[in-house]
Amino acid sequence: MLTGVQVVLAGGDARQLEVIRRLTEQDASITICGFDRLETSFPGVVRAEWQPSVLRQADALVLPPVGTDDDGTISAIFTERELKLTDDFMDALPKSCKIYCGLAKTYLRKLAEKHHIKLVELFERDDVAIYNSIPTAEGAVMMAIQNTDITIHGSNCIVLGLGRTGLTLARTLQGLGAKVKTGVRGEDLFARAYEMGFEPFYVPDLARQTGNIDLLFNTIPNMIITAQVIAGLPLRAVIIDLASKPGGTDFRFAEKRGIKALLAPSLPGIVAPKTAGRIIANGLIQMLLEDDRQRGNAT
Amino acid sequence: MLTGVQVVLAGGDARQLEVIRRLTEQDASITICGFDRLETSFPGVVRAEWQPSVLRQADALVLPPVGTDDDGTISAIFTERELKLTDDFMDALPKSCKIYCGLAKTYLRKLAEKHHIKLVELFERDDVAIYNSIPTAEGAVMMAIQNTDITIHGSNCIVLGLGRTGLTLARTLQGLGAKVKTGVRGEDLFARAYEMGFEPFYVPDLARQTGNIDLLFNTIPNMIITAQVIAGLPLRAVIIDLASKPGGTDFRFAEKRGIKALLAPSLPGIVAPKTAGRIIANGLIQMLLEDDRQRGNAT
Numbered sequence: 001m002l003t004g005v006q007v008v009l010a011g012g013d014a015r016q017l018e019v020i021r022r023l024t025e026q027d028a029s030i031t032i033c034g035f036d037r038l039e040t041s042f043p044g045v046v047r048a049e050w051q052p053s054v055l056r057q058a059d060a061l062v063l064p065p066v067g068t069d070d071d072g073t074i075s076a077i078f079t080e081r082e083l084k085l086t087d088d089f090m091d092a093l094p095k096s097c098k099i100y101c102g103l104a105k106t107y108l109r110k111l112a113e114k115h116h117i118k119l120v121e122l123f124e125r126d127d128v129a130i131y132n133s134i135p136t137a138e139g140a141v142m143m144a145i146q147n148t149d150i151t152i153h154g155s156n157c158i159v160l161g162l163g164r165t166g167l168t169l170a171r172t173l174q175g176l177g178a179k180v181k182t183g184v185r186g187e188d189l190f191a192r193a194y195e196m197g198f199e200p201f202y203v204p205d206l207a208r209q210t211g212n213i214d215l216l217f218n219t220i221p222n223m224i225i226t227a228q229v230i231a232g233l234p235l236r237a238v239i240i241d242l243a244s245k246p247g248g249t250d251f252r253f254a255e256k257r258g259i260k261a262l263l264a265p266s267l268p269g270i271v272a273p274k275t276a277g278r279i280i281a282n283g284l285i286q287m288l289l290e291d292d293r294q295r296g297n298a299t
Numbered sequence: 300m301l302t303g304v305q306v307v308l309a310g311g312d313a314r315q316l317e318v319i320r321r322l323t324e325q326d327a328s329i330t331i332c333g334f335d336r337l338e339t340s341f342p343g344v345v346r347a348e349w350q351p352s353v354l355r356q357a358d359a360l361v362l363p364p365v366g367t368d369d370d371g372t373i374s375a376i377f378t379e380r381e382l383k384l385t386d387d388f389m390d391a392l393p394k395s396c397k398i399y400c401g402l403a404k405t406y407l408r409k410l411a412e413k414h415h416i417k418l419v420e421l422f423e424r425d426d427v428a429i430y431n432s433i434p435t436a437e438g439a440v441m442m443a444i445q446n447t448d449i450t451i452h453g454s455n456c457i458v459l460g461l462g463r464t465g466l467t468l469a470r471t472l473q474g475l476g477a478k479v480k481t482g483v484r485g486e487d488l489f490a491r492a493y494e495m496g497f498e499p500f501y502v503p504d505l506a507r508q509t510g511n512i513d514l515l516f517n518t519i520p521n522m523i524i525t526a527q528v529i530a531g532l533p534l535r536a537v538i539i540d541l542a543s544k545p546g547g548t549d550f551r552f553a554e555k556r557g558i559k560a561l562l563a564p565s566l567p568g569i570v571a572p573k574t575a576g577r578i579i580a581n582g583l584i585q586m587l588l589e590d591d592r593q594r595g596n597a598t
Contacts, residue, residue, distance in 0.1 A: 172475060271445075271450075
C-alpha cells in the first residue's frame with residue numbers, strides 16, 4: 001500500500017484516470033491539477049490549482065506519458081487552462097521528490113538535471129515497454145486494416161527490429177495468418193525468429209527482401225527505409241513506421257514514388273486508453289512502493 | 300479458360316474490378332454496364348449502356364454481391380445513372396443464362412423464379428463463405444479495437460455461433476491473445492471448440508456466461524442477444540453483431556441500458572475490397588468453368 005505517500009498528478013488524458021483510480025486503491029494521498037472539466041468524482045482525491053505551493057509536500061510528481069513539450073507545457077485535455085512546468089515549480093519540489101513520465105523530452109530532462117530532481121521515464125523500463133507493445137501492435141494492425149485493400153491474413157509482411165515492440169507485432173501478425181519476415185541484427189535474434197516460424201533476414205539485406213511485400217512495419221529508430229529500399233517496393237506496399245519521431249523512413253521519397261507511408265502516432269493512448277493507463281499505473285505503483293520501502297529503510 | 304463465354308457485369312463497387320480482371324485473364328468475352336465514371340482501362344472489355352439488348356447473348360449476368368435492392372435497383376458506385384433489373388431485361392436473357400450475385404433479396408429471387416432463370420448465390424457456397432469470413436473477422440477486429448478502450452489481447456470475448464464466420468473469428472481473437480468463450484449448439488461443435496482451446500458453452504446458457512465479458516460477437520441470425528442477456532452484461536461490454544440484417548440483438552434495449560451495440564455492415568468490401576473481389580472472382584470462375592464444361596458435354 002502507498003498510505004501516506006503524497007502524489008501530485010498534473011495534466012494528461014484518459015490514461016491518467018486509470019492511474020488515479022489505481023493510486024486511490026493503494027491509499028496514496030492524491031492531488032490532481034488540470035482536471036477541472038472532468039466530471040468523474042474520485043473519492044478522497046484533492047483537486048487543486050496548478051501553482052508551486054501544491055508541490056511542497058510531494059513525494060512524486062506524475063506527468064502525462066509525454067512529460068512536457070519543448071517549452072515546458074504539460075498537455076492536459078481535461079482543462080482549458082495552461083499547465084507549465086517552470087523553475088518556480090521545480091524550486092517548490094522537495095529534493096527527495098521524483099518526477100514520473102513516460103518518455104521525457106530535452107526540456108524536461110534539462111530542467112530536472114538543473115534542479116537535481118530525479119526524473120523517471122516509465123517507458124524505459126523493459127516490462128512497461130513490453131506491456132505497452134500490446135496496444136501498439138493492435139494499433140498497427142488497425143492501421144494496416146484501414147490502409148490496405150487486402151486482408152492481413154495471407155499478406156506478405158516485414159517487421160524491422162525484433163525488440164520489445166517488433167516481437168509483439170510479428171507475433172500478432174502471425175496470429176492473424178500473415179506471412180512474416182523479420183529484419184534482425186545479431187545471430188541470436190535470427191535464431192529466435194527462425195524458431196518462432198518467422199522468416200528472418202539481416203537488416204543490411206533489407207533492399208533484397210522487399211520484392212513481394214504488402215506491408216512493411218518499422219520499429220528501428222534510425223533511417224532504415226531509405227530511398228533505395230522504397231525504390232524496390234511494389235507500388236501497392238504500405239509502410240507503417242512505429243519508431244518514435246521522426247521515424248526511420250524517407251517519407252519524402254515515399255510520397256514522390258506514390259507509396260503510402262505512415263508515421264504511427266503513439267498508439268496505446270488512442271486504441272486502448274484504459275489498458276494503457278493500467279500499464280502506466282502498474283509500473284508507477286511498483287516504483288512508488290519501492291521508493292517508499294527505501295524511505296522506510298532510511299528512517 | 301473461359302474462351303467464348305459471354306459474361307455481362309452490371310454495377311458494383313471496387314470488388315467487381317478484381318472480378319473483371321480475373322475474367323479477362325480467363326479470356327471470357329466481357330461486357331460491363333455501369334462503369335462509365337471508372338478510368339481504369341480493361342483491354343478487350345466492352346463498355347455498354349444498361350439496356351435489355353446487351354443481355355441477348357449472355358451466358359452469365361454478374362450482379363454486385365448484394366444483387367439488387369427491393370425495387371430491383373443494382374447498386375453501382377462507378378456511374379451516376381440508375382441500373383434496374385426489370386422484366387424487360389429478364390425477357391432478353393437466354394433461358395440458359397444464369398444470374399450470379401453474393402446473396403439475393405426477395406425481389407431478385409422472385410424475378411428469377413418468374414422468368415425461369417437460374418439464380419446462383421455465391422455466398423451460399425461453403426468455400427466462398429469461409430474465404431469471406433477472413434475479411435469479415437478482420438473487420439470485426441477493427442471494430443473492436445475502435446470501439447473499446449482496452450486491448451483485445453487479454454480481453455474476455457464471447458463468439459456466438461461456430462459456423463463459417465464464427466470459427467474464423469474465434470481463432471482470430473485467440474491469435475490476438477483474447478480469452479475466447481464460444482456459444483455453440485451440438486455436442487460435436489462443443490468438442491471441437493474444446494479441442495481448439497476455446498471455452499465452449501451451449502447457447503441456451505448464454506445469460507449465465509456474460510458476467511465479465513468485454514466483447515460479445517454474434518454470428519447467429521436469430522434474436523439471441525435478448526433483453527435478458529443484455530441485462531446481465533457489464534456496462535463496459537460492447538456487442539458486435541455480424542449476423543445479416545436485422546442481426547440477432549435487441550438493439551433497442553441495449554441502447555436503453557447504455558450498452559454499445561453495433562450491427563456490422565458487410566465488412567469484406569469495406570476492409571479488404573481487393574481480397575473480397577478475388578474471393579468472388581475465384582468462386583465465380585469455378586462455377587462458370589463448370590457450366591461451360593456441362594454445355595460442352597451437352598453439345
